[in-house]
Amino acid sequence: MPSTENTQPPSSVSFREAFAVWMKIGFLSFGGPAGQIGLMHKMLVEERKWISNDRFLHALNYCNLLPGPEAQQLATYIGWLLHGTKGGLAAGLLFIIPGMFTILALTILYAGFHQVAAVQAFFYGLKPAVLAIVVMAVFRIAGKSLKTPYLAALAGLAFIAMFFYHTPFPVVIFASGILGYLGLSVCPHYLGVACPQWIHGDQKTAESTPGEEDELINRLLASDAKGKFAPTFMKSLKVVMIWGGVWLGPVLLLLLMLGPNHIYAKIALFFSKMATVTFGGAYAVLAYMAQEAVANYGWLQPGEMLDGLALAETTPGPLIQVVQFVGFHGAFRSPGMLNPYVAGILGALLTVWVTFAPCFLWIFLGAPYVEKLRNNKVMNGALSGITAAVVGVVLNLSVWFGLSAMFGKTEQARVMGAVVPVPDPATADWFALVLAALSFLAMKHVKLDMIPVLIGCAAIGFIWKTFI
Secondary structure, X not given: OEOOOOOOOOOOOOXXXXXXXXXXXXXXXXXXXXXXXXXHHHHHHHHOOOOOXXXXXXXXXXXXXXXXXXXXHHHHHHHHHHHHHHHHHHHHHHHHHHHHHHHHHHHHHHHHHOOOHXXXXXXXXXXXXHHHHHHHHHHHHHHHHOOOHHHHHHHHHHHHHHHOOOOOHHHHHHHHHHHHHHHHHHHHHHHHHHOOHHHHOOHHXXXXXXXXXXOHHHHHHHOOOOOOOOOXXXXXXXXXXXXXXXXXXXXXXXXXXXXXXXXXHHHHHXXXXXHOOOOOOHHHHHHHHHHHHHHHOOOOOOOHHHHHHHHHHOOOOOHHHHHHHHHHHHHHOOOOOOOHHHHHHXXXXXXXXXXXXXHHHHHHHHHHXXXXXXXXXXXXXXXXXXXXXXXXXXXXXXXXXXXXXXXXXXXXXXXXXXXXXXEOHHHEOHHHHHHHHHHHHHHHOOOEOHHHHHHHHHHHHHHHHHHX
C-alpha cells in the first residue's frame, strides 16, 4: 500500500479515530525509543499531519528530560494535545498494553520452560525493518529541524558527546540549550546584521516552516478560547493529588496491609524508586536494576536479566517493560500461599503499575507549562538548540540499535579519550543487513507503507530462522 504522506491536514480528529491510531502504534512500536519515535513521526507528522514537526520535537524535548520511557510519554503528550486527559490516557495506555501482555505471556512461558526460541524467530525479521524505519526518521527529522549550519553543528556535537564520550544526557541538553540561546537569541539581538547568517539563518525560515500553523494540533490550540490547555495552580494541584494518589496510593496500602518485608511491598517500593531515576531510558539503569535484583533481592539468577531484555527487545512497547520480567520472577519465587504463577502475574502487574503511573503524572502536570513556554520568544533560541541536540540523541539511539541488531559482538576501542565501538565483521548478520537495506528501498523508493514491510520482514525472518 503506498504511503499517504502528502495528505492534507484534517479539520478535526474524533476520539474514536485517534484511539484506533494509538492502538495501531501500540502494536507496531518495536525497536526501542528510536524505532518508536520514528514510527510516531511517520504516522502523526508525515502521514496524518496531526502535529507539526516543530511541535513534535518540542514535546520530545520535554519527554527526554523526564525519567521513564520517552516514547510512551511522547505518545501521552500528543494524545493530551488532541483530546485532553482522556486522549493522553488512551495514547499512553495503548502504547503499553500490547507489549505488557506479550511480555507477560512470554515470561510465563520462560518461567515454566525457559524456551521462547519459536517466538524469537518470529520477531527476528522485525529488527531489520525497524532499523530501516529509524534511518528514514533520522533523515526526515534532521531535514526539518536543522535549519541552519549552526543547528546542524549542535546536533553533531550532541551525537559525538553521547555516542563516543558517553556524556550524561542532562549535560548534553543543558549545554545545547545554552549554545542555542547564545547563537539564536543573544547573537542576532545584540549584534544585529553582524551576527553571521550561518548561525541564526533567515529568521522567518528558522522560526517556522510553511504550512506549520495548518497542522491540526496547532489550529486546535490556537482556537482554545476557554483555556483548557492553559496551566493554573489549581489545575496543577488537582493533577498532583489525583495522579500522585494513583501512583503512590497502592504502594502505601501494600505497606500498611502487608508490611515492608513482604514481596509485593518490596516490589512496589523498589520500582517506584526506579520510576523517578530512569533518566536516559532502560539501558541507563539496567546494570543497577540487574545488580539489585540478583545480588540484593535474589529475584533473578545471574544472566536472566539478559533473557528478559531479549524478550523486551523483540516485543512492542517501551524497553523499560523488562521490569515486569523482574517483578514476575520476584513474586514467582516468593509466592507465599499463592500459586507461583498467580503470584508472578500479580507481581508483574504491580511492577507495571508503579513504573508507568508516574509517567502520566509528569505529562499531565508539566505539559501545559511546556506548551506555554513554547511561545516564549526569549527561550526560542534555547529550545531550538535543545531540538538540535534531540536530533543527535535520536541518531545516537539509531546507530546503537543498528550495531546491536546487526552484529553479534562489538568491541570498544579508546581513541583520544573517546570510546569507539568496533563491530566484529565475523559476527555480522548479513541476512539481516540485506533485509534492512531492502526494507529501506521499499519504503523510500517503492513508497510501500511500513505495515506490509513489517509483516513481510517478520514472515521472512521466521522462515529463515526456522527452516533454513
